[in-house]
Amino acid sequence: MIEAKGLTKHYGAKHAVEQLSFTVRPGAVTGFLGPNGSGKSTTMRMIMGLDTPTAGDATIHGQHFHDLRWPLREVGALLEAKAIHPGRSARAHLTMLAQTNHIPGSRVETLIDMVGLTDVASKRAGKFSLGMGQRLGIAAALLGDPETLLFDEPVNGLDPDGIRWVRNLLKGLAKEGRTVFVSSHLMSEMALTADEVVIIGKGKLISQISIDELLAQSSESFVRVRSPQGPALKQALEQMGAVVVVEDDGSLSVRGANEVAIGELAASIPVVLHELAPQTASLEEAFMLLTEDSIEYHGSQAPDSKGVSS
Amino acid sequence: MTNSPTATLERVSHLPSGHYRFVDLLRSEWTKLRTVRSSWWTLGVTVLLGIGISALVTAETRAHWSSMGPGDKLSFDPVSTSLIGLFLCQFAIGTLGALVVSAEYSTGTIRATLSAAPRRPAVVVAKATVYGVVAFVVSEFVSFASFFLGQFLLSSPARHATLSSPGALRAVFGGGLFVAVLGLVAFGIATIIRHTAGSIIAFVGILLVLPLIVQALPSSLSLNIRRFLPDRIGIDILSATKAFPNAFSPWAGMLILCLYAFVLISVGTVLMVRRDA
Numbered sequence: 045m046i047e048a049k050g051l052t053k054h055y056g057a058k059h060a061v062e063q064l065s066f067t068v069r070p071g072a073v074t075g076f077l078g079p080n081g082s083g084k085s086t087t088m089r090m091i092m093g094l095d096t097p098t099a100g101d102a103t104i105h106g107q108h109f110h111d112l113r114w115p116l117r118e119v120g121a122l123l124e125a126k127a128i129h130p131g132r133s134a135r136a137h138l139t140m141l142a143q144t145n146h147i148p149g150s151r152v153e154t155l156i157d158m159v160g161l162t163d164v165a166s167k168r169a170g171k172f173s174l175g176m177g178q179r180l181g182i183a184a185a186l187l188g189d190p191e192t193l194l195f196d197e198p199v200n201g202l203d204p205d206g207i208r209w210v211r212n213l214l215k216g217l218a219k220e221g222r223t224v225f226v227s228s229h230l231m232s233e234m235a236l237t238a239d240e241v242v243i244i245g246k247g248k249l250i251s252q253i254s255i256d257e258l259l260a261q262s263s264e265s266f267v268r269v270r271s272p273q274g275p276a277l278k279q280a281l282e283q284m285g286a287v288v289v290v291e292d293d294g295s296l297s298v299r300g301a302n303e304v305a306i307g308e309l310a311a312s313i314p315v316v317l318h319e320l321a322p323q324t325a326s327l328e329e330a331f332m333l334l335t336e337d338s339i340e341y342h343g344s345q346a347p348d349s350k351g352v353s354s
Numbered sequence: 355m356t357n358s359p360t361a362t363l364e365r366v367s368h369l370p371s372g373h374y375r376f377v378d379l380l381r382s383e384w385t386k387l388r389t390v391r392s393s394w395w396t397l398g399v400t401v402l403l404g405i406g407i408s409a410l411v412t413a414e415t416r417a418h419w420s421s422m423g424p425g426d427k428l429s430f431d432p433v434s435t436s437l438i439g440l441f442l443c444q445f446a447i448g449t450l451g452a453l454v455v456s457a458e459y460s461t462g463t464i465r466a467t468l469s470a471a472p473r474r475p476a477v478v479v480a481k482a483t484v485y486g487v488v489a490f491v492v493s494e495f496v497s498f499a500s501f502f503l504g505q506f507l508l509s510s511p512a513r514h515a516t517l518s519s520p521g522a523l524r525a526v527f528g529g530g531l532f533v534a535v536l537g538l539v540a541f542g543i544a545t546i547i548r549h550t551a552g553s554i555i556a557f558v559g560i561l562l563v564l565p566l567i568v569q570a571l572p573s574s575l576s577l578n579i580r581r582f583l584p585d586r587i588g589i590d591i592l593s594a595t596k597a598f599p600n601a602f603s604p605w606a607g608m609l610i611l612c613l614y615a616f617v618l619i620s621v622g623t624v625l626m627v628r629r630d631a
């Protein structure tokens with residue numbers, strides 16, 4: 045269990061994290077979502093005791109990271125920035141880490157095999173591809189078989205096969221009852237991996253919510269209907285209690301009646317239909333809506349593209 | 355690999371008693387030191403430069419002994435001459451001392467280290483101990499090897515010494531220790547500065563530039579300050595006889611140098627505890 049209470053970090057005038065409180069429970073994958081620069085990595089560094097909070101507190105099972113008896117056996121982390129000497133081999137890197145917490149060398153070999161670095165374990169890590177480096181970082185995180193795991197953008201640089209591998213790994217770890225906290229700026233990735241998400245923007249908590257709830261909330265769904273007899277259909281639908289909006293292109297956006305009801309109603313009038321299409325806002329759109337006001341770095345937008353719906 | 359990824363993970367559900375230990379940190383630091391090439395490079399250069407320069411200078415002295423003036427012959431110190439290479443290899447040892455700290459920062463390894471062992475003072479002490487022991491062993495080896503090779507190359511009729519000559523053993527053993535402690539000074543500088551280039555520049559500056567600056571001061575002042583400078587302390591330790599007036603006694607000088615290293619490392623540790631990694 046990870047708990048953040050009023051976690052705050054200022055770098056000079058920059059408010060990277062502001063009064064952030066959330067709980068990450070064991071037995072589930074908790075996603076940590078936020079746009080670029082929203083403070084995800086900073087929060088993780090504070091949990092790991094690497095950066096000192098300006099205010100507030102982060103604890104693991106009620107303890108500060110600094111006070112853990114066997115840090116590597118209790119918490120494993122893959123942080124954002126590379127934390128590996130390019131001149132050191134993967135095996136040497138894992139060995140020196142294992143030794144700090146009295147973890148046997150056999151465990152190092154097990155992890156090397158598990159992440160698929162067997163053939164390159166003696167090679168200098170500086171020669172590793174992004175994906176191999178990421179696998180080495182994951183091996184380091186799992187070295188002490190910890191109950192709590194933090195991963196900062198673990199699928200960065202991985203190919204589709206690697207992404208699937210990480211996804212299954214995270215789910216597997218959670219299924220074993222561990223606490224798994226994983227950051228991403230992609231809602232779509234989290235939708236596939238996480239059970240719950242902590243969403244932040246500009247260092248502040250926007251929402252902590254389960255993926256199911258988020259899906260329900262965000263399926264701000266409606267049915268798009270196109271008919272040559274639009275006004276007649278609109279009237280009939282409204283009599284049925286649906287809310288109908290006539291769009292610019294003449295199509296109808298219908299809320300409060302599903303495609304089955306609308307189709308049957310149309311047949312009973314009868315009205316000709318040219319289109320009957322249920323629409324669901326994707327999770328990605330829901331995430332965009334939630335974080336709209338707190339995007340740190342907007343891409344420059346050509347003025348004439350303004351108002352053009354995607 | 356795509357099948358159940360955690361299948362190979364054995365669950366160690368309960369933690370051992372106690373907490374992570376200092377000896378394990380020592381073991382880890384030793385692994386770190388010996389698993390990067392830069393350690394072997396700097397140590398290799400230390401040995402080659404240290405012994406090589408001493409051999410060159412002593413052989414040269416022997417070759418020109420007959421043409422040396424009587425005054426030069428009288429003031430010739432075979433002990434310090436044979437240890438002259440230490441003044442060059444101190445830069446290589448210092449470079450390693452700076453690197454073992456600064457490379458952790460430049461490569462980001464420090465975050466992995468502190469995620470495994472968050473008690474920062476313990477990490478610094480473990481690192482300093484491992485580096486200090488390695489630097490001491492290598493420096494003593496260079497010092498004794500330089501001495502024996504140097505005395506062998508000097509031979510008659512040139513004046514030469516044995517370990518039992520007055521002050522010789524102290525100079526040879528003290529010389530090795532001096533270089534090792536100087537390495538810890540570089541280590542301490544790096545805990546404060548954290549950047550490789552900056553740390554090495556500061557270290558070299560203290561040894562080469564600071565004496566020049568002090569020399570430019572009014573002589574009464576400069577004489578009193580110079581005896582506190584590491585290069586002077588070094589000359590004093592390496593010489594079998596008193597190198598210059600108002601010098602500290604060799605062991606007092608060594609103590610002062612140890613104090614420098616201690617203060618620098620302590621300041622670095624306090625800063626490390628306060629700063630974000």
Ligand SMILES: Nc1ncnc2c1ncn2[C@@H]1O[C@H](COP(=O)(O)OP(=O)(O)OP(=O)(O)O)[C@@H](O)[C@H]1O
Nearest residue numbers: 055058060078079080081082083084085086087229
């Ligand atoms: N050491 C630092 N000094 C100054 N500012 C910092 C520091 N670390 C982070 N910041 C700033 O704090 C903010 C949050 O950064 P952080 O890296 O935590 O965001 P993030 O959510 O991880 O972003 P990304 O998705 O790009 O990884 C950013 O504006 C960043 O520039």
Ligand SMILES: [Mg+2]
Nearest residue numbers: 084085086124
């Ligand atoms: Mg980040």
